[in-house]
Structures are given as structure tokens and as C-alpha cells.
Amino acid sequence: MSYLRPALVLLLLFTALTGLAYPFAVTGIGQAFFSAQANGSLVERDGRIIGSDLIGQAFTSDRYFWPRPSATSAADPTDPTKTVDAPYNAAASTGSNLGPTSSKLADRLTASSEAWRKAGLSQQIPGDAVTTSGSGLDPHISPAFAKAQVARIASARNMSEAQVRQVIETATEGRTFGLLGEPRVNVLRVNRALDKLGS
Incomplete structure (x- = not known):
């Protein structure tokens, strides 16, 4: 005892x-x-939650900046033992885990590069335009990737390219504490800034 x-x-x-x-x-x-x-860095519009600063979204319209690819997946609705691609699925955060010798990775990179060329990106394609992040949920893109999309967005919104570049400059976040990470652009925030211009 x-x-x-x-x-x-x-x-x-x-x-x-x-x-x-x-x-x-x-x-x-x-x-x-x-x-x-603490509550998830939620972003609201008109009192309604439209996303989070921490989780990317799959924007596909020519009027918006597109995010980097996502490797997240979900259960196949027709066969629960298999998975299907489900970009930006926050319930299944993961990288692709494909190595440099993977033919699947090579095929995906080739397809992504071709898709960007068809979308009018004739210059050098930034790495984050075709590669996924470690989490599959990265809400940011590089300023170079954002600038590579200027012509498409300006054309879709009937704006000048200078106006779109100014939106990018305003939305670009610097290194944390001036030292950590790289300059980046939050896709949801920059797309909201475009919508506020009303074009």
C-alpha cells in the first residue's frame, strides 16, 4: 500500500x-x-467561410491564378479498396511519394508541362507549376509561377497585364522574419484581390 x-x-x-x-x-x-x-486561419466573404489561408484550393477558371498540383487522393466511390485523385483533400494530406525513377511521375510532369504550354506559357515553366508539395495542400505559389499566369488572367478579365502584376506585387509575402522560406503568393488571397477589382 x-x-x-x-x-x-x-x-x-x-x-x-x-x-x-x-x-x-x-x-x-x-x-x-x-x-x-487557432481556428484554422479561415477566410470569410460576406459572412461565409470560403477557405483557409493554410489549405490550397483547385482553381481552374482562366480568370484566376491556378495553384500548384496536389497529390492528395480519396477512396474510389465505386471501389473503396482503391483510391482516386482528389486534389486538395484536407482529410488526406500527403505527397505523391514518387521517386525520380518513377515512370508515373515522368508521365505526370510531361502532361503538366504540355497543359501549361497549351495554356499559353511558352517561357520556362516554374518548378512549382508541375510539382506537388509535400503535404499536397500548399496554398502558396512562387512569384515566378504567379507572373507566368499574368497574360492568361489579364485576357480573361479584360485587364492590363500591368494591373495583374500589381496585384501579384501587393499579394507577395516575404520570407518569415526576413530569413525563413522563400517569397510566396497565397492563391486564395490573390484571387480574392482580383475579384475586388471587379473585372
Whole structure:
């Protein structure tokens, strides 16, 4: 009994500390000081949630900036033992896991490159235009990828290319703390900025 009582007391104490007090404290601090981030960095329009700053979306209209490819998948509705492509499926965040010798990867890169050429991108195609991110949910593209889409968007919206470039410049985020990562453009945010111009 002399060993059992301290063990039970410590079990209850640490259950209360790590299972109740700590989670409640972290949740409370998050809600008090970082409410938007703690709730998923959600983006609203007219009181309706239209997305998140953290999860990409599959924009396909010529009027919008297109995101980088996504490797996420979902269960095949006709055969649950198989999967089908489901771009930006937040419930199945994953990379493609295809190596440099994969014929499937080579075929996908070739098809993506051809699709970009048909869309009018005759210059060098940025790497993030044809490659997926590690999560499959990356909401950002490089400024080079954004600029490569200027002519298509300007034509679809009857805007000048200079106006579209200005939207990109305004939406470009720098390195975190000036050191970490690369300059990037959040696709959802830049597309919202285009819509606000009303073209």
C-alpha cells in the first residue's frame, strides 16, 4: 500500500496537469491571443467561410491564378479498396511519394508541362507549376509561377497585364522574419484581390 498510494496520487496529479490543465491553458491562450490561427486561419466573404489561408484550393477558371498540383487522393466511390485523385483533400494530406525513377511521375510532369504550354506559357515553366508539395495542400505559389499566369488572367478579365502584376506585387509575402522560406503568393488571397477589382 505504501507504494500504491504515491503511484495513484502521481497518476491523478499528472492526469490533471497534462490531460486537463495544460490543454485548457494552451487552448485559452490560443483563443485569447491567436484566435484566427487557432481556428484554422479561415477566410470569410460576406459572412461565409470560403477557405483557409493554410489549405490550397483547385482553381481552374482562366480568370484566376491556378495553384500548384496536389497529390492528395480519396477512396474510389465505386471501389473503396482503391483510391482516386482528389486534389486538395484536407482529410488526406500527403505527397505523391514518387521517386525520380518513377515512370508515373515522368508521365505526370510531361502532361503538366504540355497543359501549361497549351495554356499559353511558352517561357520556362516554374518548378512549382508541375510539382506537388509535400503535404499536397500548399496554398502558396512562387512569384515566378504567379507572373507566368499574368497574360492568361489579364485576357480573361479584360485587364492590363500591368494591373495583374500589381496585384501579384501587393499579394507577395516575404520570407518569415526576413530569413525563413522563400517569397510566396497565397492563391486564395490573390484571387480574392482580383475579384475586388471587379473585372
